[in-house]
Amino acid sequence: MLLPLTLEALLKIALLIAGLMTAAAYFVLLERWIAAWVQDRLGPNRVGVPLTKIRLFGLGQPIADGVKFLFKAEFTPGHVDKFIYFLAPMSIFAAAILVFAVIPFGSALPPNIFPASWGVGEPIQLVAAPGIDVGMIYVFAVGSIAVYGVVLGGWASNNKYSFLGGLRSGAQLISYELPLGLGILGVVLASGSLRLETIISQQAQSGAWNCFLQPLGFLVFAVASFAEAGRLPFDLPEAEQELVGGYHTEYSGIKLMMYLVAEFLHMITASFLIAILFLGGWHFWGLTDGGGPDGNTVTWVVAVLRIIVLLAKVMAMILFFMVVRWSWPRFRYDQLMDIGWKVMIPWGLANLIAVAVWVEYGDRIAHSLGLPPLLCMGLCGFVILLLGWYVATKADPTLNDNRPRRRLISPDRHVEKIEV
Amino acid sequence: MPTIIIDNREFEIPGGVKLNCIQAAKLAGVEIPHYCWHPGLSVVGSCRMCLVEVGSKDAKTGKIAMQPKLVPACNQTAVEGTVIVTNSEKVARTRAMVEEDLLLRHPIDCPICDKAGECSLQDYHFAHGQDQRRADLQPFTSRRRDIGDVSLFVDRCILCSRCVRFAKEISGTSELMVAGRGTHEEIDVVENHPLHNNLSGNVVDLCPVGALADKDFLYRQRVWFLRRHKGICTGCATGCSIWIEENQDRIHRLKPRENPHVNQWWMCNEGRYGYPHVHSDKRIVHPIRHQRAEGFNPSAECETNAAFSGNSSRGDKPLGSLSHEILDWTDLPTELNQVLRSSKHLGAILSPFLAVEEAYLLCKMLRGIDKNAMLALGPIPVVGEDEHFPKGFTVRAEKCPNRRGVENVLTHFTGKIVPYGNFLKSVEKGEIRGVWVAGGYKNDWIDEPTAKTFESVELLIVQDLFPSPLSERASFLLPVAAFVEIDGSYVNHADRLQTVPQAIRPPLGVRSAGSLLWEMSGRKGLYDAQAVLREAAHEILYFSAAAGGVPEAGIDLKSNLLAGMGKIEDSSKIQQA
């Protein structure tokens, strides 16, 4: 019993890490392709099978990149704080991988993958550490370590641009953790569980994904995950145009690669969480229905279908991330903070309150209106979304008078009255 | 205090001095363009660039009466009630016309002209000239003529005659003349009488355009790349105030800096062209330790000279019986301190090329180690006779910048000046075991027999610019910074103390004597010459006037000399005796 369990866990971990690493590498390629296409270019299309002239649309590029990173001169500037300088990329990379321990990448596999004699009677859950009751909290706890990687990297580099990047992102990551949490709280409150598997199976059972029931929460969570992943339009930690490379300016070689991979992993994590929490996880109407929500009686066909559905959703999210990058300019720092504190947090709170009220009185309200409860909840959700959006638009908290302070600049005695 | 009116504004100008309208306007912040007038030369009023409207205000009635014609400002004394108008349409038109006339015959070869960038013709043309050329002229290249010490670009000349007046009035040699008449006028020299005197370089500074050019600066650099720093010429005891013009730590030219108390507007050719030793590749550029072996015979080691200077390779290399080791500055101050302390009877030779601060630090440090240390003034280089020029400019025979300063530091510490000869005798007698020689001479200052005297000395520390017979015998050979590379003060023959900042960085491996001594005497932080001078001023009566800082034109220390009368001796008399 112990052997197959260990084997099972090890297999899943191996699969995850191999999958994630490959995925991260190929997402870099995808990112570059999309960047190129959006700019009417072709993108990397040369590197194919090594040592041959076969090009394969440039699919060999990630391998070449990886090899390059490994063999590049690893330069450690003389002025850095050595210990922290080495620690920072490792911590951010480790944290980014660790998160995946509780993230399901499918539903379950039927038990007959092992010989019957081994006596494994239960379906195999497609998550590295199944049955963790505080999965959500774990994700949060481990995910927050990323802030250390960034801040420590910026500090240890002993370079003003790195330091600015580190500080900025410290403030940014901490600020956006609040709306992120508020977005999740709505879901947790509605489903009554912190286990990601449970959250999926509930959505699968009802057939109503959380994004339909809590659109405002979905919005808050999605925006906050962009900020947490440090993706445009919230990429202030790096902001090449202003900070050279932000907190990883002084890094090179394999350490730089750890940072870059960790960044991609954050994006993948964010996509997984969005797909799981709000887009129904592996569920798709009519496709994945057989086999029960917990996958107890799952068949091979359904099991594979569920994996495909989940990964397709994740993929779609990632594509969205990448396209967004080329659609918006970066926010100014004050705008970033304004959006976080003056828009996202109120929205998150509004959504949370609405969900709380619904959980308490929802059935009665729906009953009195004579509508199916889920439909009713969805309608309420959209009404709140529109209301919230309207209020935010009216209040316009990001508006700033950013004309230069003329009075301050002028050393002149004859300052004319400045009419605004 | 006369009151004058310039461009409708009233100004008070200082009374008691005769100012012309250009000077008066300058005090009021109004610039009147001019070519031919120069404060140091007689007025000819020939260029007509300074034409302005002039009038006078009747003191009683307050009525202003203007003269009908424009008047050259250079030839008009500003007195009470003088009215000057520089911004009228009439003046502007005249200036534009003068400019146009000058440019009619001027080769517009600014791209290859060394004056471009600091040329009055260019500047005034931008400020006052017409914006369009009315005559159809093609730019051409100027004729060039060798007239002696400087080059003459004949066609660039605007005939302000400053150079001619200079040669007549200041240098008194009258080599230059205006030849020809009308549009054929040119500057020239009489055949076989080229421009050749010790002040001839000044005509290049006087020339408002690029007609006269330094031969050593010709085509070397564009002037806008040069940065100028205040400096003092160390060529002779006059101590002219100069500008050191440098680009990327390389001096390209020296120019006189106006100082009414020292050199007015001039400097001699010797000083002007006397900086190349700073960039000589013969300079000592590493601190070196020599191990003296038994039976050492330095004259056989002459070829090792190269090893002392810049082109030696790093690392230990025994050369014959003499092994030398290139040292690192980091531990050197401590090591020197140790060896000085362990050798009982100390002595030092201070060259008159040392700055006041360096001399003070050295004496203070050695006297701190051995309170009877014998401190002597090094040999004073004297070449020929003082050279006097008609208007008072003098090139001194004493070819060092700071005899008075070093002398007074020494007198303070030793009571009376120990003549160099006496010092040598003591060395010979073996009374001195450790000698510090603070050199800094520009050329050979010690001969083989004298240097031999020092062979008996156990510890010989030599600081110098160039290898000499003495440096071969040194236990420690230390490079020093040249005059442009240090912060420091010099006292000239007339007891005027001037302080200047560092102009360029010394070559790699060279450290200024001041900063080494600063560290050796246990002071914290970076070398601060001003602090040292302040300290010296508080301690030594002679320098006390410098306690509150030194103005740009320097400070006269003579008054203190009178106060401390009787204490100070003049070594030149002792040495002659």
Next chain:
Amino acid sequence: MNANDKRIRWVKEPALGMAGKSYLLLFVQGLATTLKHLVSRKKTVQSPEERHEIPDPIIYRGVHRLNRDEQGRVKCVACFLCATACPAHCIDIVAAESPWPDREKYPQSFTIDELRCIYCGLCEEACPVDAIELTSLYDLSGKSREEMIFDKQKLLSIYDQTKDAEPTRTERLKGEGGGGKAE
């Protein structure tokens, strides 16, 4: 210019309407533009198999050349104006008296660090005698940094190589009947 200068006209930011403030419309607009380009025809030229077509070689800013005068000598008069104008500080000139009787000053050595150059063309603008010009050669490469520091010989040879395809500015002005900048 002072912030109080009378000549400065302060313009107010255009106010966003409701649609703009709500961000939604702009969001859709931006995304639509991105998506349109995502699928549009690509403009990449597949160098080196295909060659980039330079529309007007005269105004193109590629590798420099040093022009020759009518007698085949370097036209540059070593005025340092290009070196002064160069924002990348990549031009290094050593001037000297010229060996020719009809010219005063010439560049004894003239080097451009092509790796440091940002191909802004300011040197070409600055030159009073049209001696330095940027050609349309763009694909220069070398095996070492030293190789990419072009000396006078190399720069002159680029002139020899390109002079037929790209006439110098002086020649072009002559052709137009205008007076060229003279030396």
